Amino acid sequence: MCTKRSSLEHAQSFVNSLLLSLEEHSIFASLNVKAIKFWDILLWIDTNDYIGILLGEEEEGNEVTVKLGTSNFIEGENYRNLFKQTLIGYLVLVARNVRSNNSVEEQQQYRLNLVGNEVTEQMFDFLNNLSSTSDIRENTDLRDSIILMVKGISHFIGLDCIVYESISKLRYQLLRMLNVNDASHDGTWQSLNVSCTLTQLFCSVCCQSSDLDICQSEAWICPSCGKHFDSFTIEQLLIERVNQLLIAYTIQDFKCTRCGAVRRHNLSLFCDCCGVEENIISPAELRFNLETIGKIAQQHDLIRLSELCEWILF
Helix, strand or coil, X not given: CCCCCCXXXXXXXXXXXXXXHHHHCHHHCCXXXXXXXXXXXXXXXXXXXXXXXXXXXXXXXXXXXXXXXXXXXXXXXXXXXXXXXXXXXXXXXXXXXXXXXXXXXXXXXXXXXXXXXXXXXXXXXHHHHHHHHCCCCCCHHHHHHHHHHHHHHHHHHCCCCCCHHHHHHHXXXXXXHCCCCCCCCCCCCCCCCCCCEEEEEECCCCCCEEEEECCCXXXXXXXXXXXXXXHHHHHHHHHHXXXXXHHHHHCCCEEECCCCCECCCCCCCXXXXXXXXXXXXXXXXXXXHHHHHHHHHHHCCCHHHHHHHHHHHC
16 A cells, blocks of 8 residues: 655554544454555565565664575576666666655656666667677577567566556567567566465474475575475475376366367367367476476476476476
């Protein structure tokens, strides 16, 4: 919720008064709503992709909070760091300008100038230097990572409606440099909120069990004691998960594309309604799941799991 208040004290007062009015309403009487975090500036996509400056008890004691699940799909540590640092730098500069007590019009103009100058120059320099040192067209993984960086940075900064038009023009120009149509599937932003949850994962330190989403957690830490989970145990569980995916794909049923009925005869190509029989689990879905687990294995140096995914996808 955006309070549009200039200070933490005023924002807290606004939220408290709003919550009190909700409690007095009979529809919301059974709800217990409480404001836990106050943000100075926040760029929010979902619970796995956001970046903001979190306010503490004192407005001076703030910190930059970063959770960018999209960065897990960018190949190369240098490119992931550049993706994060670009967004962090933009956020810090905007926050510094907001605290300077400038008028609303001056703040909006500052953000427009920031996108038109700093962000534009940084992204153009990056692509020009990259094209002079490596061939993006021949390296598919590198090209996909750069495209994802461009789309991610543009989408995050474009959450501000004031600079949306400017950042959209920049995105169009950058994608043209990569020979990508901005209206195509490759040039359009799509959420990469992928989930792979290991349920009831046992911690050998505190003897507590919890669920762990390995796709959204850069560090696999027990929520109870804060200690790291055993990576060997997680690798074994993921290898078992890959085997389950293969078994499910191998023994799956077929369904009719027309009526949706499950195929009753193993060798028939068409349903009784003349519809075509197709896999319930498509090859593209299996490949996507294996590629996702393979990227996680590479990121966390799980060698056996990485080799298994590569062997299956080969």
